[in-house]
Amino acid sequence: MKAPILVAALLAAIVCLGVVHAAPKQGSAEPETLYTLSPHFDAGDACLDTIHNRPHESKGLPPVELTFLEGVAPLVLCENGVAKVKIITRTYIPYYRDVAGLLKEYLDMVTGASFEIVDDRDPAVRGIFVGPLDNATSQELFTKAQTKGLDHFTVQSFDRGIVLVGKDADPLYGVKNNMPEKYQEIRARYSFYVRGTYFAAIDFLERFVGIRRYSPGFLGAYFPDLSRRRVVVPAVSYEDAPAFPYRSWTGPHIGNDAKYLKTSYREGSIWAAYRRQSTALQAIGNHTDCLWHEIYAGRPEFFAMRRDGTRMMGRKGHQSSQRCYTNEAGYQQHLKNIDDWYTYGDRTGSEYRTFTRSYATPNERYIYWMPNDGFPGCFCPACEELLAKHDSTYHPKVVQELHYAAKLGREMKTRWPGKILNYNLYGQKVIPAEFELPDNISYTKVFNSYCEAYWKEPKYLAFAQGMIDTMNDLSTEKAIIWSHYPVKPRQLSDINMPYPAPHVLAAFYRKNRDNVLGVHVNLGPWMSWAFDSYILYVYQSILWDPDVDPDGILDEYCATLFGPAAADMKAYFRLLIDRWENVKWSYTPDVALHRAAHLAQTFPAKLYWTETYPTEVRARLQGILLSAMAKTTPGTIYHQRLVHQSDVGAEFFRLGAAADSGTEARAECPVLTHSLTVDGSLDEWQDAVPLPLQESMTGKTAKIKTEFFTAHDAESLCIAGKVHEPVAAVLPTEPGAQLYEHDSVEIFLCPNQLGDDEGGFNKRGRFYQLILNARGDVVTTHRGQNKRDTEKIALEFDRAVKPMGKGFQFEIRIPHASINALPPQPGDEWAANFYRNRKRDDGSERYYAWSPTMGKAFFYTETFGLLQFPKPVLLTAGFDGGTVWDKAAPGTEHSFETRDGVGILRVTYPASADKPVAIGFYSNAVLKDLAKPISVSSAIRYNGVGVSEIEFWARSKAWEKMEYRYNPAANPGERVQSETWQHLNVDRAVKRGAHGKVALDKISDFYAIGVTATIHPGADFMLEVRPAKVCER
Known part of the structure; x- marks a missing residue:
């Protein structure tokens, strides 16, 4: 069966005006991915100079011992856009054609040349030799590679060019026999095969060409422009292999950044494979009982009982199907299913469903078992009796699952000696010592409760290390980690901020190089690539070699992606990392809570804003971003990356500002239920809910009262206010005096505008401002999208001002059209803020705000509150x-x-x-x-x-x-x-x-x-x- 070539067919590219167009598959509706070449320039950055001129000296790649060969000529790949060598492989073998296609795709892209792929027939041809070939050097190195560990590869120069070979093999333990037909042949993108030659090609492209793939899509890809250069590979010899043979990550989850990355699922899948993913061990099984409710619908006793006596038989989908793990008949059925599989295999083509998925069926080494997510426990009489024998603080799932795992593991020692029970510890924070567990269980620990970001705190790191040690003490097998980092803290806390712990990760995996078999990184739609691409790249690199240098990676990350702003962005990320890793919190919730919620949910978020990223640190971060943005030219790839960072970071800064003020101001802007006459009397506002102003600098309750009111209809936004004053208003007396320097109110609005969503614009990236005083004097200004300066404008609106004691009251009606606003729809939100200026020399507060700025300028939109246009109650x-x-x-x-x-x-x-x-x-x-x-x-x-x-x-x-x-x-x-x-x-x-x-x-x-x-x-x-x-x- 023929499958499409991995890269050459999926991403056939042409170079046109510096932009590479990756063509979509025939018939695909997915958008094409546009890659931009990064021009070389003298930025005074030593790291960038290394990547362009001596990429093999990189400090951001897994370290290898390069031997430079004497008497062997360097290999000139191309010169001024002309290929000088060919790519040689066995073109009739799809896998090696895949690898050669990857090399051609990327070499063509960065050099502007066209590299030819040929067979090894001409003994005079020079080039890149991929996989097992007829020449003696390729044969010898390939044969030797097959005796090495999983995914091992060798790169070696010889008189005809350079050889790329590695250990290439079927999945271990007969897993291939359980796979569907379309997966019966090794391909470069199939992570369950051993693919050393593929990884040799990737390492070659990174180490000698300088390519980097930090994330899916064009923003996270670095392709140097080598079209006018002579690209030379020195004569070298080296080999490499992963420290952790099991390396897996779900994806691609584009998450919150889809409008910036502009990529597709297909391209993201290629990126995931490119990052050296390998599941050839097939070391994790998951949700193996999902389909029992369909297969055994007539056996309700197999299924867990709720407290109300009903059974969990998949009423709300297969993930709501849960077994009873004390039911003997269900246990015997499980044993029979395993025995039948070993005896007969899949006789009907659907018997794999008793184990949910084909890859979770029993194989030569593993028998997989894990309940579905969210197993709440069974409450039938037998399970209740079991629970009564154990500590009541343990969750029912802990007791019942470990009881079943121990029983199944012991039976396996008799029935299937040598087989390993593969079990996923999902949700358990402890393995109680009272359970006598056999040593033929392989444990996968899901660290979602206390994920890697929090290991910066000694108590949480000790807890994680203790779990690894416990699993290894209980089993003959190395522990496996199921990770949700870097997305889990954001998912559970709903706080979109960076949680970077690269040095913590590196230190942990260096220590556990011999204790951990591998890691599955379970990503999700909560990815925020602006914050996460660096840390995920580090994690992936560590799983290949934990001796990789996180700081070297960061230097390259900033140099390649941000060009002229590299120095600023290094400072930005280093500050984030230093604050997260090195600031120890004054309070850390206890670990040893058997039923505790996830740490990210129970952790006091206030500490993020007062200790990790306090006001002054966030101000420094914002200043760095502004400086970086100013150093890039609009329209360039570097500027686009800065816009991405700035826009995503805006929410982080807004959340911090809201925390500074104690709360994020939110208020409903109701629909007008009657006609409104703008006369300043405020008669129509009698029942309106006021928006009180607080001290802007501190968020404290204001001693002098100021109230705003809002409402809207299809044509206009209406705002009214009462400005109380105990003495007398101070108004300007000189012509041309600034209104805000005297008693006045200010209104800032960030309305929704046509094209915001389609263009992915930051809705807080522009505003309209209106300043009004007791005399009715007014100033209106506007700052455009991502502009630095405001300009005065002639805004069309109605206003009326009336005295109110020693203060004043006012009414304003602003047509939506005058501020280019889309008429608010139920459920819409506008960022807005309302201020009062009251400068006095008596020591009283001078500035008041609905959403306090905590010392920031009034026009700083991240401190604004939200006007909410409600849907019907x-x-x-x-x-x-x-x-x-x-x-x-x-x-x-x-x-x-x-x-x-x-x-x-x-x-x-x-x-x-x-x-x-x-x-x-x-x-x-x-x-x-x-x-x-x-x-x-x-x-x-x-x-x-x-x-x-x-x-x-x-x-x-x-x-x-x-x-x-x-x-x-x-x-x-x-x-x-x-x-x-x-x-x-x-x-x-x-x-x-x-x-x-x-x-x-x-x-x-x-x-x-x-x-x-x-x-x-x-x-x-x-x-x-x-x-x-x-x-x-």
Whole structure:
């Protein structure tokens, strides 16, 4: 069966005006990927000079011992766009044709030449010799490579050119026999084959041509422009092999950066293979019981029982199918399935389904078993009896899974001696010593609870190392790591910021070079490539060789991707890395919590903003980015990469600014329900909810009151305000005086505009400004997209000002058309801020803001709040008649009351208590048969001490859940006193137990709303929660 050539057919490229067009596959609707060549220039960067002139001296590649051969001439690949050699391989073997095609593709791309691929028939031809060929050197080196370890390769010069060979073989343990027909032949992109020659070609392109692939798409690819150069490969000899034979990563998940990367799934898959992925060991099995509900629908006793007596038989899809692991009949069926596979194989072509996937079927070494994600445990009488024999703090899944693994492993020693049970420790934070586990179990540890980013803290690193040591002590097999880094912290915390720990990773894997078989890096749509591409590249490189230099990689990363801004970007990333790795937190939640939530969810986010990335550090980072941007020319690839970094970083800085002020200001801008006359009287605003201003520098409550009101209709945005003044307004007396230097209010708006989404524009990258004083004097300005300066404009709008005591009140109506705004649609948001200037010499606060700037300039849009244009409210759910949930909080004293639907919980917890507990309250609010996705919003106010986390949640009867987690203090011992309400908005539902924790489009019915607080000994606090609004999303 013929398959398409990996690169030559998939990415046939032409060079035109410096841009390489990678053509899509015939009939594909995916967009083509555009690669841009990077011109060489003298930037005074030693690293860039090395990559261009002596790429084999790179400090950013896996280190190898290069031997320079005497008496062998260097190989001239090309000169001034003319190829001087050919690529020689066995063209009739698809795999070697793939490898040769990769070399041709990239060499053609960077040199502008056309390299010919030929057979090894002409003994006079010089070139790059790929794989086993007729010449004696290739034969000898290839034969020797086959005796080496997995993915080993050799690169060696000889009198006719240079040889690229490696160990090439089928997957281990007969896995190939269980694969579908289309995978029966080795190809370069098939990671489950041993592909040393392919990795030799990749290393050649990186080490001697200077190519780098940091991420999918053109922004993360570095292709040097060698079209006017003489490219020479020195006469060398070296070999290399991976330190960790199992190296796997899911993908490609383009994540939040799709509009910048402009790539495709297909191109991303090629990138994943290029990064030296290898699963030839097939060392991980996953979700092996997914399809039992389809195969054994008539055997309900095989399946786990819920507390209500029903069985988990895949009602909501195959991931909601869960087995009962004390049921003897189900266990015997599992044994029979294994025995039948070893005896008969797949007789019908579908028997693999008893193990879910063909690659998870038993093979010559492994028998795979792992329950589906989110297994909540079984509560049938037999399982309840099992649970009663063990510590009640262990999650039911821990007890039941380890009981089954031990039983199955012992049986395997008798039935299938020499076979290894491959089991995935998903969710377990401990392996209790009370379980007698046989040594024929291979453990894969999923470090999602305490992922690698947090190993910078000694206690978390010690925990991770302890887990590795425990697994290796229990088993004859090396441990395997299932990683979610670098995406898991962002996924769980919903904080889009960098979590870089490259030196921590390198040190860990250097120490565990002989303790770990390999790593599976499970990425996801939470990838933020602007922050993550460097750290993921480092991780992938470490898995090949942990002696790789993270700093050398960073130097090359910045030099190749940012060109003239390389020095600034090195400083930027070094500062991020230094702060994350070297700042030790003043409070770290305990590790040894058997049922604890993920660390990223329980960790006090305030510490990110006060200790790791405090205000002054973020200011330095922003200054570096601005400097870097100024050094690149718009339209160049370097500038595009800086725009990507700047736009993605903007959210990080905005979140930090919101944390500085204590909360991110959010307010609804309701629809006008009546006609509005702009006369300054404010009669129509009697029932409007005010937006109070706070001290801009500190976020503290303002002593002098200023209120804004907003509303909108299809044509206009309407804003009104009351500016209270105890003395008298100070107004300009000189012609041409600046209004903002005297008493005035300022309005900043970042409206949604046509083309924003299509063009991927940062909506905070431009603004309109309006300044108004008590006399009605006005100034209007505009700053365009990504411009540095503002300009005065003639803005069309209506205004009216009236005295109000010693202060004044005002009304404004701004037509959407005058600010080029799209009329707001339900669910839209505009970034905005409202200010008051009140300069006095009496020491009082001079500046007030709706969303405090914490010392930053008024025009700094990342400190703006959000005006939300609400969708219709389906339900307002208050807490009248609410119920306290205290089953998990013995020893607490508490009271609960409601006022106008606001739930108020007061709690004390003795300082003598020995562990954290959870307490909360909820109210039922039924809304059946929702036809559309919903969002839920509320606000909470916390005062007191002893709370590490507050979870606001809404759910259906089926436990489709929406949640928002909030850390009210940097550590539970910090006493909080605040009059500020923390606004919460949740628009993503999750389903627990169906597939771990899975985002849903909607919840099918709305049943209850509540809050749960994790409290610590000595807690003494009051928690208030406003009624929730349930709206269409």
